Amino acid sequence: MCLALPMRVIEFLPGEMAVAERDGIRKEISVTLVPEVAIGDYVIVHVGFALAKLDPAEARRTLALIAEMAAPGPR
Amino acid sequence: MIAFDAFRDGETARRLAAAIAAEAQPGRSYAFMEFCGGHTHAICRYAIAEMLPANLRMVHGPGCPVCVLPVGRVDAAIAIAERTGVTLCSFGDVLRIPGSHRRSLLSAKAAGADVRVVYSPLDALALAQALPDRQVVFFAVGFETTTPPTAAVLARARHLGIGNFSVFCNHVLTPPAIAAVLGEAADRPVLDGILGPAHVAAVTGADAFAGFARDARMPVVIAGFEPLDLLQAILMLVRQANSGAARVEIQFSRGVTAAGNRAAQALTAEVFEPRAHFAWRGLGQLAESGLRPRPGFAAWNAETRFEIGDPPPEPRTACRCAEILRGLAQPADCPLFGSACTPESPHGACMVSSEGACAAEWSYGRGRRRIWKELR
Ligand code: SF4
Numbered sequence: 001m002c003l004a005l006p007m008r009v010i011e012f013l014p015g016e017m018a019v020a021e022r023d024g025i026r027k028e029i030s031v032t033l034v035p036e037v038a039i040g041d042y043v044i045v046h047v048g049f050a051l052a053k054l055d056p057a058e059a060r061r062t063l064a065l066i067a068e069m070a071a072p073g074p075r
Numbered sequence: 076m077i078a079f080d081a082f083r084d085g086e087t088a089r090r091l092a093a094a095i096a097a098e099a100q101p102g103r104s105y106a107f108m109e110f111c112g113g114h115t116h117a118i119c120r121y122a123i124a125e126m127l128p129a130n131l132r133m134v135h136g137p138g139c140p141v142c143v144l145p146v147g148r149v150d151a152a153i154a155i156a157e158r159t160g161v162t163l164c165s166f167g168d169v170l171r172i173p174g175s176h177r178r179s180l181l182s183a184k185a186a187g188a189d190v191r192v193v194y195s196p197l198d199a200l201a202l203a204q205a206l207p208d209r210q211v212v213f214f215a216v217g218f219e220t221t222t223p224p225t226a227a228v229l230a231r232a233r234h235l236g237i238g239n240f241s242v243f244c245n246h247v248l249t250p251p252a253i254a255a256v257l258g259e260a261a262d263r264p265v266l267d268g269i270l271g272p273a274h275v276a277a278v279t280g281a282d283a284f285a286g287f288a289r290d291a292r293m294p295v296v297i298a299g300f301e302p303l304d305l306l307q308a309i310l311m312l313v314r315q316a317n318s319g320a321a322r323v324e325i326q327f328s329r330g331v332t333a334a335g336n337r338a339a340q341a342l343t344a345e346v347f348e349p350r351a352h353f354a355w356r357g358l359g360q361l362a363e364s365g366l367r368p369r370p371g372f373a374a375w376n377a378e379t380r381f382e383i384g385d386p387p388p389e390p391r392t393a394c395r396c397a398e399i400l401r402g403l404a405q406p407a408d409c410p411l412f413g414s415a416c417t418p419e420s421p422h423g424a425c426m427v428s429s430e431g432a433c434a435a436e437w438s439y440g441r442g443r444r445r446i447w448k449e450l451r
Contacts, residue, residue: 003113003116004220032342033223033224033336033338044330048197048224049223051223051274066307067087070090
């Protein structure tokens, strides 16, 4: 029951709701808990609520750091 | 764009595992506890443990909310559901938790109680609006990730004056559970670090974990749930352990900050207050570890409305969940694992949800190599 998924906010709806999308799947979620969210933002969705925003620049930084930390490959 | 698939790259995973093996010192051992059931699930699903050197062990912790709910609270929920005029709803896993005599909400439903599955607390409130002649009760279970949504729905119910809705609140807090496992008990597990839960920390902030680094001298890395997140975080823990450091690091920097989600924290504090004690399966009564609606929400508190008292102490059974939740036993140590107890017919709570240690190990014990092949 704890599985939470990253999704992208694509449209606002009345009542602090929004449409979020991931891999072509759309869902109505509440954005009550992330008042600063904007269209195009990534959020972590859990039990129908956006819990927090995800930062794409930080995601890229993490991937770069992982590439650095990983042992050198065969090539 | 965030390239989510990049966090599942099989080749990079193998190279991270090689780095872990190279940096883990052969003269010592490492035991890291993952507290979160989501991590337990991911570690089993992606067979992370099998990629680690023999002297590095991942220990399952108490962070599966379905697993830590004591039998007495399940029994109380069943008693509420059996009342005339009540419709009780919760998440699918919650309905399958065995209470006393292996009865669950699902078996109460089969016997005629109106018990329903919801995906979100929003659905529970919508159900109350759709069924004005029924008393709709949301059986709320979960850690800091699930609590703010319940708080939002309670605030909305009060705002709209929806009188036939209430919440049976079983929300619990992660830090007291970590403190209880690390605790003072003579038989506490020997740990070298903690893999902290990213989604909980996205709400609470990484600062909520600072005490464990400072006071218990425990390395903490707040980690995401993809295979590369887990492996990078484990490597970060190895490095802290090797250097004798004990600090909180954030691996999941794309979603976690030091302060967390202030709006969610504020709403939670407005609606809920700590209970003096709350009983946990495996961990017993823990001070200030559970939440209940504040007096201003008493009209929407199912415990007030249905006069629910404190649950009796846990009955003793052959199930070893209690030790598993404290990191003192592994699922395979339980004589019922996979025989009398399976996900289809769970004997204990750890076998119910896919984040439970027993269910995760059982489900992915055979299928996991296939999953990795898909990712490569
Ligand atoms: S296998 Fe079943 S009975 Fe044994 S500890 Fe796990 S949940 Fe309990």
